[in-house]
Amino acid sequence: MIASSGRHSGNTKFDSSWSPALVPIAAGLPAAPNLPGQPRVQNFPARTTIVEEGDHATGLCEIVSGGVLLIKMLPDGRRQIIEILGAGDVFGVSPTGVSDITAETLTPVKLVIHSKKAVDGDPELRSMIFARMRLQMCAMHDHALLLGRKSAEERLSTFLMRMMRGRGGYGCAGPQGASDSADIPIGMTRQEIADYLGLTIETVSRAFTSLRRAGVIAYTRNDAVTAPSVCALCQLSGSV
Amino acid sequence: MIASSGRHSGNTKFDSSWSPALVPIAAGLPAAPNLPGQPRVQNFPARTTIVEEGDHATGLCEIVSGGVLLIKMLPDGRRQIIEILGAGDVFGVSPTGVSDITAETLTPVKLVIHSKKAVDGDPELRSMIFARMRLQMCAMHDHALLLGRKSAEERLSTFLMRMMRGRGGYGCAGPQGASDSADIPIGMTRQEIADYLGLTIETVSRAFTSLRRAGVIAYTRNDAVTAPSVCALCQLSGSV
DNA sequence: CGAAGAATTGACCGCATTCAAATGCGGTGG
DNA sequence: CCACCGCATTTGAATGCGGTCAATTCTTCG
Numbered sequence: 373m374i375a376s377s378g379r380h381s382g383n384t385k386f387d388s389s390w391s392p393a394l395v396p397i398a399a400g401l402p403a404a405p406n407l408p409g410q411p412r413v414q415n416f417p418a419r420t421t422i423v424e425e426g427d428h429a430t431g432l433c434e435i436v437s438g439g440v441l442l443i444k445m446l447p448d449g450r451r452q453i454i455e456i457l458g459a460g461d462v463f464g465v466s467p468t469g470v471s472d473i474t475a476e477t478l479t480p481v482k483l484v485i486h487s488k489k490a491v492d493g494d495p496e497l498r499s500m501i502f503a504r505m506r507l508q509m510c511a512m513h514d515h516a517l518l519l520g521r522k523s524a525e526e527r528l529s530t531f532l533m534r535m536m537r538g539r540g541g542y543g544c545a546g547p548q549g550a551s552d553s554a555d556i557p558i559g560m561t562r563q564e565i566a567d568y569l570g571l572t573i574e575t576v577s578r579a580f581t582s583l584r585r586a587g588v589i590a591y592t593r594n595d596a597v598t599a600p601s602v603c604a605l606c607q608l609s610g611s612v
Numbered sequence: 613m614i615a616s617s618g619r620h621s622g623n624t625k626f627d628s629s630w631s632p633a634l635v636p637i638a639a640g641l642p643a644a645p646n647l648p649g650q651p652r653v654q655n656f657p658a659r660t661t662i663v664e665e666g667d668h669a670t671g672l673c674e675i676v677s678g679g680v681l682l683i684k685m686l687p688d689g690r691r692q693i694i695e696i697l698g699a700g701d702v703f704g705v706s707p708t709g710v711s712d713i714t715a716e717t718l719t720p721v722k723l724v725i726h727s728k729k730a731v732d733g734d735p736e737l738r739s740m741i742f743a744r745m746r747l748q749m750c751a752m753h754d755h756a757l758l759l760g761r762k763s764a765e766e767r768l769s770t771f772l773m774r775m776m777r778g779r780g781g782y783g784c785a786g787p788q789g790a791s792d793s794a795d796i797p798i799g800m801t802r803q804e805i806a807d808y809l810g811l812t813i814e815t816v817s818r819a820f821t822s823l824r825r826a827g828v829i830a831y832t833r834n835d836a837v838t839a840p841s842v843c844a845l846c847q848l849s850g851s852v
Numbered sequence: 853c854g855a856a857g858a859a860t861t862g863a864c865c866g867c868a869t870t871c872a873a874a875t876g877c878g879g880t881g882g
Numbered sequence: 883c884c885a886c887c888g889c890a891t892t893t894g895a896a897t898g899c900g901g902t903c904a905a906t907t908c909t910t911c912g
Contacts, residue, residue, distance in 0.1 A: 386675060405695075410643070442753070444753060444754075444852055445755045446757070446761060446762075446851065447850075447851070447852060448850075450761040450850075451761070452757045452761050454753050454756045454757070466746065466750055472750045472753055472754075473753055478659045495732075498738070499732065502738075502742065502745075505705075505742075505745055505749070505874090506705040508747070509705055509748075509749065509751075509752070510705075510706055510712045511695050511808060512749070512752045512753075512756065513682070513684060513713055513752075514682075514684075514712075515756060515757060516692060516693045516694045516759060517686070517694070518750065519756060519759035519760045519810065520692040520759045520810030521686060521690040521691070521692045521810060521811075522690075523684075524867075524868065528642075531622065533674065539713055541911095555720040561890075561891095562890075562891065563890085564870080567760075569760075570760030570761060571868075572868075572869060572870080572871090573890090573891080574868085574869075574870085574891095574892080574893085575868055575869075577891060577892055577893080578868090578892085578893085580891095580892090581892075581893085584747065594890085594891070596864095600763075610686055610687075610688075611686065611687070612687060627867090657862095763900095764899075764900065802857075802858075802859060802860095803858085803859095811900075811901090812900075812901055812902080813858090813859080813860095813898090814859095814860080814861085814901075814902080814903095815900055815901075817859060817860055817861080818860085818861085818900090820859090820860090821860075821861085833890085833909095834858080834859070834908095834909090
């Protein structure tokens with residue numbers, strides 16, 4: 373039940389800013405020293421745990437590069453992936469000093485850990501963190517709608533649209549030129565996708581084959597798909 | 613499908629701080645003038661719309677008193693209540709300038725609308741808003757877990773625990789004295805509960821009667837229930 | 853009292869889950 | 883090179899939880 377050793381590895385999706393317009397807050401930070409009072413930089417390999425639900429949480433983590441999953445579990449082992457985070461996103465924002473979630477890396481991850489003091493003292497930093505939290509809050513709203521009201525196929529379509537760069541979301545540019553195809557990196561196992569979408573692994577697999585048979589996606593490897601018509605895929609997401 | 617005109621009215625639950633320890637940020641603010649640069653105070657009757665998804669959003673709303681629902685809808689009418697907010701909570705935090713949600717009042721509501729300028733300029737205000745957003749983010753995490761992984765009965769039990777003051781959550785005090793009963797105000801229609809829990813009204817109704825038949829709750833009116841044993845109810849929430 | 857809306861209950865259905873088996877893929881060692 | 887193992891994924895068949903449709907009861911209010 374605890375899922376996954378990883379066969380997936382390098383995935384570039386998470387290495388550039390997850391949300392279009394924002395660059396990582398700490399971009400260009402010197403990676404070297406851990407001076408007291410300075411933001412602390414820390415690296416994690418792929419598929420490792422950064423912090424566990426219930427751990428004492430140290431400050432506020434900002435992702436410089438890589439992908440991170442925020443996870444919650446029920447006592448009987450049911451597992452839900454709450455958020456998928458990329459460069460620029462923040463987590464560890466529990467106000468109680470105890471982490472309310474488990475954070476696991478999807479790829480190698482570089483973090484900057486901002487102390488409470490640093491956040492309080494730096495207006496620019498704080499305002500960027502604030503902006504990012506707003507963004508993540510909106511993403512959570514969308515995800516709650518998905519979990520509460522969408523069918524399995526709609527969930528998978530929405531997920532694939534979300535993993536795509538530069539389309540979908542508020543300011544979708546619409547089809548670009550004659551062909552409207554896109555390559556979509558996935559970099560998550562079927563189990564992880566299932567836990568993110570509130571489904572079982574079997575249902576996710578069936579939804580994949582269903583979309584493939586419908587001609588909406590194509591794939592040979594299972595950590596990437598091609599959508600020959602992005603708009604057709606988007607149509608199936610239930611959001612339009 | 614668009615749900616509800618209201619039969620429920622006065623409900624004191626939302627009139628004191630939703631989350632135990634925090635008082636409204638703007639408590640004690642003079643309700644009178646709308647001086648430029650001053651936070652703007654605005655009142656709304658019960659069961660009215662504050663802002664609609666897609667509206668241009670003006671600043672950041674803080675709830676001084678009353679209850680507010682944040683709602684998202686799919687184009688075909690499916691409806692999901694994303695958050696239930698009370699005094700001290702904030703919303704309207706979309707970074708795009710366009711509201712990503714609809715906000716409706718549950719009770720008469722008093723709002724303080726903070727301009728971007730006010731938030732930027734007032735460190736104390738900003739830090740309180742920040743703390744509140746963290747809290748709300750944690751609540752969203754819990755709710756995503758509920759929507760993704762809990763059964764109908766677990767959802768309703770969790771909901772009832774959440775509507776209860778002073779129990780459940782991180783620092784549950786455990787049973788108080790010999791009897792462990794609690795009165796739980798609800799103040800929402802079955803349709804609203806269903807839309808919050810990602811269920812249909814019929815399933816919610818069935819879950820209510822199921823809990824009642826099991827002796828876990830009792831009620832005569834349908835906008836309030838009594839739980840003779842809070843711990844028994846909590847046990848059914850799936851979270852312990 | 854009667855009308856209108858909210859909630860409950862019942863019967864049936866369908867989508868997603870569960871349980872189980874088969875397939876495919878990568879890596880290891882003979 | 884190929885057989886074999888481990889693991890992820892796919893596929894199939896059966897079950898069941900929650901949804902849908904429909905009828906009834908309850909509540910509130912004019």
